[in-house]
Amino acid sequence: MNRPARAIALLLATLAFPALAADRAAMTADPLPLVDPLIGTDWYGYTFVGATVPFGMVKLGPDMASFDGVASKYGYRRDGNVLGFSHLHLSGAAGKYGNIRVMPASGALDIADVASPRTDEVVRPGYYAATLVRPAVRAELTAGARAGVHRYTFRTAQAAHITVRLDQMLNKRGGKEDQRFLGGNVTARSAHEIDGMGRYAGGWNMGDEYRVYFALIADRDAAGTRTWTGEALSAAPSASVDGDHPIGATLDFPGRAGQTVTARVGISFVSVDKARQNALAAAGFDATRAAGEQAWRHALSPIRIAGGTASQQRQFYSALYHVMMMPSDHSGENPKWSSSEPYYDDYYTIWDTFRTNAPLLTLIAPERERDLVRSLVDIYRHEGWLPDGRSGNSTGRTQGGSNADVMIADAYVKGLRGIDYATALQGMEKNAAVEPDRPEQYGRGGISDYLAKGYVSTDFPRAGSRTVEYAYDDFAIAELANGLGHADIARAALKRSGNWAHLWDPALSREGVSGFLRPRKPDGTWADPYLVTRGTWPDFLYEGDIWTYSLYAPQDIPGLIAKAGGADAFRKRLDTLFDHLHFDITNEPGFLIPMLYHWLGRPDLSVERLIDYREKGFFDGRGGLPANDDSGAMSSWLVFQSLGLFPVAGQDLYLIGSPEFTASDIDLGGGHILHIRAPGLGATGENPFVQSAELDGRPLDRAWLRHEEIAHGGMLVLHMGPKPGAWGTAPPPAPTLAMASGHPG
């Protein structure tokens, strides 16, 4: 059916659906009150707490330590002391940032000891407030894209100070994956202005030096300013250190109970002047806060929902909020090269985010996703490698394969325009051809081995996860090359995409299941099976076990089923995997596994599993994420599974699961709305199985959709009921390169 015909069908279907107007009236008018930023702060979720705007470069929030001094790895803690408020953070991850720490103090200033417990905390999108008990200060934070705004109300009549310190940040513990302070400088420009720069390096991504410039502008003159480079305060207006020594400055105000000082702190990765411009671009506190709230409201509004429980609604919008934390938009703040292309930092990492974050943004924020891909291509253009991880302007590390390949292919097969796909393909081809000089940082370590033997041998770490990821990355290359008319590249890449099978040992058995990935020596013989549950950097499998990685072949699931012994054996294998608790929702490599029953024609069994994990892994509380949110990866898994759709990243395929909401409207941009309706779904999740379905008014007898079918909006009606097994028994077809052709260059 061509597009006009589809549009008419949709219109008719929309008009024919009687509850549409009522649904709209029942939908969340304002998502903001449903966001709880604290979800994911316990239980290793590591979600950012503080003030930021969507994809904001500045993430201003508290850095805390336990009362006996153990610093939080990512900033926040349930208990303990606030050490200060710093301007750069990750979300869902640890190992970077916490720079330019501002902290108010009262009375005689002891620069070595300004930490304070806090009470009466308020955490809202774009706003953070707490009462700091020791200095008796009400601290409020809000943020624009490039500046934080601090408002401190001093409740005592003691002398008031606003300190800024450069040499302290997160993860400063001296380990291989920790951050280092290299030096910096600070200058009191006037009685209300301090600026400076800190130099940092290291962190989890083992990055090179990055410089953070700042300009703090208070809304009133201090009585004096001081600086320090050691333990003692000095009247000198400037200070600098080379190497890891204390350095900071303070604005000192006369004591007056109830006085308020507002300070704008501009941040830049380029220069102090840019930092000052960024500070001056910020409005006052209340206006900045209002603008931030409006930005969040706008960012969250493409999906509107009705139905589900109050807890599910809060989980949903909090998840969506957390998806929009990372990467950080650094456009115009790139110290390494000048370009008119968008520049994003904090891909942390694509290994985590390519599966669900990217497909979600493609649906609800396609221009954002386009810019993210453009930024990747521009990084390749100037540095020679597509990143997997990147933070602090340094590419690194690469956890698995070169999954930027899949992110680019995902954008391509879904028709995202405005991307230089030709250059992108060059970067992808380089991944697949050139042994990187720093294999933990970029590229595909062991690629020469993989090309020569068809698998990564035990000569290289992570040989198992690398092999199966490289194979899928190669499929991504084949898709894009085919679409761009490079048949030879496509053919070669498609051949390599079958390499996952070269590590499959059909005789390796465990718990009644046969056929698993197994390490292989350079001479082609099998090495000892590797059976530990979660691998790490030097192991055969990275952050996953043989149950998980043996099922990773999204390019050829029918082939995988055949290798595993056919449909019956595959169902038994999946049942065993779940029943014996081998499915690991705490990490991304298994994200697709609950949906694999779809390929057996049993989407109802997928539904049983996904509901189990949606209920058990996620809840409406501080511990309500399964593990590190990983830039919103966990959150975006939940968003999709709550909507009843799940993407196969890198392909134009969505699997239909089981929605939590009786109605959702997804604004795809350009006036296109995808309406999902689930009549019959109970108020607390009863009737989770699709009994029959219609798309745009016509029967839909399969549990999957092509992107093209919904890309211009649509009306998907899922008739829900108690009975599984009756619908959607046609498995998704194996992907072919034909799908990827005819798309925009």
Add this chain to the structure above:
Amino acid sequence: MNRPARAIALLLATLAFPALAADRAAMTADPLPLVDPLIGTDWYGYTFVGATVPFGMVKLGPDMASFDGVASKYGYRRDGNVLGFSHLHLSGAAGKYGNIRVMPASGALDIADVASPRTDEVVRPGYYAATLVRPAVRAELTAGARAGVHRYTFRTAQAAHITVRLDQMLNKRGGKEDQRFLGGNVTARSAHEIDGMGRYAGGWNMGDEYRVYFALIADRDAAGTRTWTGEALSAAPSASVDGDHPIGATLDFPGRAGQTVTARVGISFVSVDKARQNALAAAGFDATRAAGEQAWRHALSPIRIAGGTASQQRQFYSALYHVMMMPSDHSGENPKWSSSEPYYDDYYTIWDTFRTNAPLLTLIAPERERDLVRSLVDIYRHEGWLPDGRSGNSTGRTQGGSNADVMIADAYVKGLRGIDYATALQGMEKNAAVEPDRPEQYGRGGISDYLAKGYVSTDFPRAGSRTVEYAYDDFAIAELANGLGHADIARAALKRSGNWAHLWDPALSREGVSGFLRPRKPDGTWADPYLVTRGTWPDFLYEGDIWTYSLYAPQDIPGLIAKAGGADAFRKRLDTLFDHLHFDITNEPGFLIPMLYHWLGRPDLSVERLIDYREKGFFDGRGGLPANDDSGAMSSWLVFQSLGLFPVAGQDLYLIGSPEFTASDIDLGGGHILHIRAPGLGATGENPFVQSAELDGRPLDRAWLRHEEIAHGGMLVLHMGPKPGAWGTAPPPAPTLAMASGHPG
């Protein structure tokens, strides 16, 4: 201080606590509405759904299968068909029972196909109701201790049937751990009465044959009765089969829309006559239901609480409800010997329950716990072995050590009277001395190896977990022997209790932690380290990993800390264990691990971990238990941790954690009440750390209590606040045998 002096101190402390009366007024008046029996039915919790009384022999509930015929392992399912209502179940476990299945039907009776979906389910303590869609019957169930009462309201005018079937039960799949039907008979005694007997064997405990007798008595005459032994119905009043063939009977009523038939079904393990007596002892439906509710109200009332969230209160009483499901009181229903002692079945298994169920019952139901121990001793007296598991009148299986030893010692050191401890000690000594002929069923397999070498060698399965469990079981023997004046036995057992250290390899390192249990060959040399995460029957460690079992030495935690490299290394080890998610809340061997920080003088760190797992592992929903409830083991962990006390099973020690409730009163019997008050605790868990404490009005500067200190009631006031680390820094002392002396024989 002597008892009168303590009583006066308590009285004064009680009077001095200003909020006591207000707390009492705020406490839950009726716990019943707070019980949600469905908690734990998803996510492998396997909690029983149906009607029963506390520790009731009859547990009458639905047995279900998925719509495509996959039967539930334990009875209930979230979705699918009701196959019928059977009278015996476990709770928190699978692998046994589901016998004597009653099912109503309407219209032409097809005995091979009576399954039906259900709607409008109501699940309350002592009551279950659902509408069976296919026969259009409202089914209601309630139960007394030895009989189920069914009430069926037929909504159609079609012919009505009440069928009973003997050859179907749970776990009938032909596997090694499944149940078998051996034969049985059925007789229609009159137009309103059917009785008979089924013979079963097998199941998870690999039990011998057990016979279930029943007598069904309807409250009205049927128009006719029929029986069957194959696929066809017969007018014959009796039927019997030898071997696994269909067998059942039906009462056939004329159709009349709205008619109600109530049927009492007595169950016996002894005879049909006894089953009939048990049926006749049941009152009518409403009276039985009311009595059951009253029994639950009484059983749950020893603990009253105030404060916490509504969800926490529901979790708490639902957990308490689930603790009181198992074992089942079969007194007077023992087909194997005649005795005036109590007889309990469904220890399933003590390996699961000795850690928290037994200590909980000792506090709030000491006469019940006394009877459970007496029952164990009587089983030893007549069968020659103390059981670890027992179900269907057959001892089996033994998962770890002979943990009845610990359960008995726990009762002894807490002064439970009325137990024949001398005979108990004989049974414990036999465990420690005699190689069992059926080592999976009872005793300590490999004990000869353990006695000769000081460890169980790789000649035997489960050598690691057996060694460390045997060592603690030996400590339990030492306690009891010492108390009974058998110094030689005590000395030898105490020496053996150090055997856990013989498998400790100080050089085995993992993730920066050194010193783990390691398999040892018969010649004393080390075998390859065993690193899989969760062991099974043939492995070195049973249902746990080296992180868990390496920390299992409750008899000598200071010694364990020293072996692990001292306090700093031990803290790092615990932190690593938790931070790397090696702590496994889904199984019992690690139950004490979150509290081990107490021995480092850091109860606040225990609190952080226990709150993490209390929040993440448990919630107020169907999936709200971490895994199999295991006869209420998970639930009793939660009960203790919610109260802010945690027992070290087998010792007279409680560790103080962090209560969820601002006030709780624990009725210890005999007029003794333990009041726990937590002033300062926030409404949603703020201020979880004890800042200071008083017991009976006097300062308590340690985070642990002896049983004797609270056994006669008390007033424990925990002043809660945000600051950790300030209180309770004196670690618990190592246990000594002196503690166990001077107790009742």
